[in-house]
Amino acid sequence: MRVKAAILATLMLVSAACSAAAPAPQQSTEADITLSGAPVGITLWHALSGPQQVALDAMVKKFNETNGKGITVSALNQGNYTQLYQKTLGAIQAGALPELAHAYESFVADYMKADVVVDLGAYKDSVKNGLAKASQDDIYKGYYDTNTFPQYGNKLLSWPFTKSLAVMYVNNDVLKEIGKPIPKTWDEFEATALAATKKDSSGKVTRYGFAFNTDASYFNAQVYARGGTLMAADNKTVAWNGKEGLAVLQMYDRMNKNGSGYSPKGFDFQNDLAAGKLAFFLSSTSTLPFIRDLADKAPFSWSIANLPQATTDATKQKTVQFGANVAVFKSTPEKQLASWLFIRWMSDTDQSAQFASTSYYMPVRKTAADSQTLKDYWAKVPQGKQGFDLIQYSSPEPNVRGQQDIRDVIFNMITEVITGKSTPDTAIATAATKSNQILKDAQ
Amino acid sequence: MAAEVIPANVRASSRRRLPVEAIQAWLFLLPAVLILGVFQIFPAIAAFYMSLFKWDVVQGAFRGVGNYTDWLYDNSIRSPDFWRSLSTTFTYVIFTVPLEIAVALVIAYLLFQKMRGRGIYRTVYYLPYVTSFVAAAAVFFWVFHPQYGLINDLLGVVGIGPQRWLDEPDGIFELAASAFGVILPSWLAGPSLALVVISLVTIWHYLGYQIVIFLAGLSNISQEYYEAARLDGANERQIFTRITLPLLSPTTFFVFTVASIGVLRSFDSVYVLTNGFGGPLDTTRTVTLLVFKTAFQQAQFGLGAALAFILTLIILLFTLIQFRVLGPRVNFGE
Numbered sequence: 001m002r003v004k005a006a007i008l009a010t011l012m013l014v015s016a017a018c019s020a021a022a023p024a025p026q027q028s029t030e031a032d033i034t035l036s037g038a039p040v041g042i043t044l045w046h047a048l049s050g051p052q053q054v055a056l057d058a059m060v061k062k063f064n065e066t067n068g069k070g071i072t073v074s075a076l077n078q079g080n081y082t083q084l085y086q087k088t089l090g091a092i093q094a095g096a097l098p099e100l101a102h103a104y105e106s107f108v109a110d111y112m113k114a115d116v117v118v119d120l121g122a123y124k125d126s127v128k129n130g131l132a133k134a135s136q137d138d139i140y141k142g143y144y145d146t147n148t149f150p151q152y153g154n155k156l157l158s159w160p161f162t163k164s165l166a167v168m169y170v171n172n173d174v175l176k177e178i179g180k181p182i183p184k185t186w187d188e189f190e191a192t193a194l195a196a197t198k199k200d201s202s203g204k205v206t207r208y209g210f211a212f213n214t215d216a217s218y219f220n221a222q223v224y225a226r227g228g229t230l231m232a233a234d235n236k237t238v239a240w241n242g243k244e245g246l247a248v249l250q251m252y253d254r255m256n257k258n259g260s261g262y263s264p265k266g267f268d269f270q271n272d273l274a275a276g277k278l279a280f281f282l283s284s285t286s287t288l289p290f291i292r293d294l295a296d297k298a299p300f301s302w303s304i305a306n307l308p309q310a311t312t313d314a315t316k317q318k319t320v321q322f323g324a325n326v327a328v329f330k331s332t333p334e335k336q337l338a339s340w341l342f343i344r345w346m347s348d349t350d351q352s353a354q355f356a357s358t359s360y361y362m363p364v365r366k367t368a369a370d371s372q373t374l375k376d377y378w379a380k381v382p383q384g385k386q387g388f389d390l391i392q393y394s395s396p397e398p399n400v401r402g403q404q405d406i407r408d409v410i411f412n413m414i415t416e417v418i419t420g421k422s423t424p425d426t427a428i429a430t431a432a433t434k435s436n437q438i439l440k441d442a443q
Numbered sequence: 444m445a446a447e448v449i450p451a452n453v454r455a456s457s458r459r460r461l462p463v464e465a466i467q468a469w470l471f472l473l474p475a476v477l478i479l480g481v482f483q484i485f486p487a488i489a490a491f492y493m494s495l496f497k498w499d500v501v502q503g504a505f506r507g508v509g510n511y512t513d514w515l516y517d518n519s520i521r522s523p524d525f526w527r528s529l530s531t532t533f534t535y536v537i538f539t540v541p542l543e544i545a546v547a548l549v550i551a552y553l554l555f556q557k558m559r560g561r562g563i564y565r566t567v568y569y570l571p572y573v574t575s576f577v578a579a580a581a582v583f584f585w586v587f588h589p590q591y592g593l594i595n596d597l598l599g600v601v602g603i604g605p606q607r608w609l610d611e612p613d614g615i616f617e618l619a620a621s622a623f624g625v626i627l628p629s630w631l632a633g634p635s636l637a638l639v640v641i642s643l644v645t646i647w648h649y650l651g652y653q654i655v656i657f658l659a660g661l662s663n664i665s666q667e668y669y670e671a672a673r674l675d676g677a678n679e680r681q682i683f684t685r686i687t688l689p690l691l692s693p694t695t696f697f698v699f700t701v702a703s704i705g706v707l708r709s710f711d712s713v714y715v716l717t718n719g720f721g722g723p724l725d726t727t728r729t730v731t732l733l734v735f736k737t738a739f740q741q742a743q744f745g746l747g748a749a750l751a752f753i754l755t756l757i758i759l760l761f762t763l764i765q766f767r768v769l770g771p772r773v774n775f776g777e
Contacts, residue, residue, distance in 0.1 A: 082719075086739050092500065110742045113500035263610065265588055405741060408720075415724055419612055437520055 030333040031122040031129060031340070039070045040338040046075055046102035047084040047324070048162065048359070051289065053077055055358035063345055071338040081324065085110075092116055097329040099339045105146055105399035108158045108327050112149065113401075118328040120147075121156040123340040131344065138365045139347065142321050146396030150235055159343045160364040163323035164285040165394040166221035167387055168308070172301035174207070174279040182305050186226065189280070189308040190251060190260075196279035197260040209260035211269035211281040212252060212418055216410035218282045220397050221320035222248045227310035231398045236439060238406065241432035244310075249417050249424035256418050263418055274300060282307065284322050285387035289360050292381060304386040306393060321394035323361060360384070362391055402442030406435045490748040498745030510749035524733060525750065528721075529757070532729040534634045535713075536706045538642040544698055547650055551657030552687070565658070572651035580715040583644050584609070609716060611636035612724040635726035637717070645712045649705065653698050660694025661687070692773045700765055707758050710735065730754045 048056050060075045076098070078084040085107050091097045092114045103111070111117050124130050143160035170182055174196050183189035193209025200206050213219075220230055220240065228244025231237070255261030264272065270287065272278040274294035291302060309317050328339040345351060353368040355361065357377035368374055369388065378385040397403070413431035416422035422430070494510055497503035509517075514525040554565055571579065586593045587608035595605040611618070614632025621627075634642075668686050677685065688695075710731040713721060721728025721736070728736075730750065738747025 082740070089500065089739075089742055110500050265584075265590065265610070268590070412724055415612070415722070419723065421612060421724065434520070441520065
């Protein structure tokens with residue numbers, strides 16, 4: 001009897017914890033209220049560490065001192081992105097969410113299952129607290145696209161925060177030695193990578209052209225750059241299994257066989273590029289500070305360029321937009337507004353430029369480029385400007401539920417090709433079938 | 444009269460004493476009950492409850508055993524993943540436990556002999572066990588690094604080409620055969636080289652613990668048996684196989700059971716050595732890693748909890764079989 005009672009109590013506790021997570025209904029006028037000036041404390045969970053955490057803390061401190069509305073933001077690091085995601089899921093179960101959390105699109109799609117995320121559209125467009133039309137248009141369109149969720153009624157559920165994009169890092173010294181320019185098309189790229197490859201007398205490769213990246217984002221970026229798309233128009237099936245995706249795998253296969261490409265372990269490719277053992281790798285613009293550090297220690301000439309493209313037509317260039325955003329969780333109207341005011345402030349021209357120059361992330365506004373802060377920073381780090389100039393070509397990856405699993409499928413597909421376990425045709429066909437099944441299951 | 448008073452006194456005093464004793468007993472038990480209750484029993488009950496629902500970030504519809512059948516046969520994505528990970532898990536056990544026990548026994552036997560610096564050796568062999576697995580894994584990454592690793596350098600000296608080790612999805616028998624130009628059918632490929640490397644690192648880590656248990660077992664064997672055997676003219680090999688091994692069988696059985704359970708439910712070794720992916724190509728994805736992926740990376744808590752319970756049942760069953768099959772063969776002395 002007592003045991004039964006204990007089990008019953010436990011079950012009640014569990015279900016109570018879950019129902020506590022269910023939020024209060026939202027009022028339509030919440031975005032237009034005024035803060036009384038009474039102290040409002042809000043917490044931001046994030047995954048920034050090292051110099052980027054220092055950069056964020058400095059911004060938060062400035063906001064707390066200058067907002068004049070009694071808002072105090074506490075920024076708390078929760079480990080890496082995976083840990084942040086897991087802790088946020090835990091907080092949903094426990095009904096103990098922070099007011100704001102740094103999040104990837106796929107995280108937001110999951111949090112939205114619990115209906116805990118605030119629709120920021122009303123805040124953005126609020127006459128009282130929102131952004132004027134010109135100011136809204138100053139923020140890159142791609143940044144709205146990625147934070148707008150088709151499976152949740154096209155609501156704006158997060159806001160650009162720590163943005164970056166997929167680019168190609170180039171060791172200029174290697175290119176100079178072989179007398180080639182930075183490749184603009186994939187054919188040029190493959191030929192240049194092969195020309196950059198060097199072998200010693202025993203046949204061991206001492207310098208590679210290209211470091212394979214098994215991460216799905218760089219496969220996606222290459223599909224974009226070759227003129228392909230990632231999802232079918234109805235978001236129900238994947239579209240990367242067309243001729244562009246196949247061309248990516250076929251190139252990997254050829255480069256693997258002729259020795260111009262290799263699979264680096266961990267972040268070895270960064271050291272390899274700096275040591276002159278590698279000509280190209282694809283990575284995020286946020287890799288910049290690491291390469292800069294290496295170049296400070298042992299100088300070499302490097303640059304950031306767009307991925308080779310299907311055409312030389314500048315209007316058709318494309319790469320993948322990266323980086324995390326920030327979501328606001330449902331709480332009280334005051335706290336929600338305070339959260340919005342903080343992220344709005346962070347994305348103002350001055351703050352955007354300031355944060356970009358200290359954190360190495362991309363500014364979220366076009367006008368940030370006119371600020372003296374960024375001009376000074378780019379004078380010191382020209383590669384920062386090279387990355388910035390490519391933002392206009394960046395498009396987001398899909399943010400549908402199931403995307404996280406599809407990333408694993410793509411990862412395995414590439415691994416199968418570069419370990420010789422599968423031909424490009426078989427690998428891509430199998431991976432697409434599995435991905436479509438995942439999408440079907442996630443609906 | 445008197446005869447009635449005394450039992451009454453006894454009864455009274457026992458009535459007085461009993462609640463105090465009971466309270467004392469409960470107070471002594473309280474810390475353990477609280478810790479077990481909060482961190483073991485409650486989560487287990489909560490997880491079981493979760494496993495009966497579609498619990499996808501938040502609690503959804505009641506599914507009964509639906510999550511269980513999804514894993515076992517009902518779902519074309521989940522079910523193959525489960526059976527593959529179960530096969531990987533048992534392969535991991537087979538390539539870890541017997542070798543671990545054999546090596547531990549041999550080293551324990553050597554360390555049991557009277558020799559100079561015995562204490563130092565015993566400490567040295569125990570060190571890996573007290574080393575953090577995460578820290579050790581960082582070192583093993585370098586040892587098995589495909590481009591700059593120590594092992595590949597050593598193999599290079601004897602003329603064997605570099606291996607991909609933790610990045611190698613090919614089976615070890617397949618790799619060995621291909622070195623002689625033989626192509627094996629896929630069912631003979633064996634566990635991936637990556638899984639074998641993980642087995643070796645696991646053995647390295649737990650060896651010290653097994654050795655200590657074996658040393659305790661060895662010291663429990665009475666010296667009289669050895670003296671009698673020597674008087675009868677038994678040689679060292681006979682003494683080992685006829686006296687040490689049989690009398691050590693309770694210890695061996697204990698080590699075998701504990702090690703099997705340990706490997707079946709091990710998570711940290713695979714997680715750390717494969718950066719949480721269970722790669723390359725899922726060839727090292729054990730059931731525990733699949734539980735983690737399902738619950739904490741895909742936010743499918745119901746399915747994750749169900750899989751955790753399936754694993755618990757499998758471990759229980761496996762241990763029962765061990766007791767049934769091996770138990771009667773154990774020599775408990777008396």
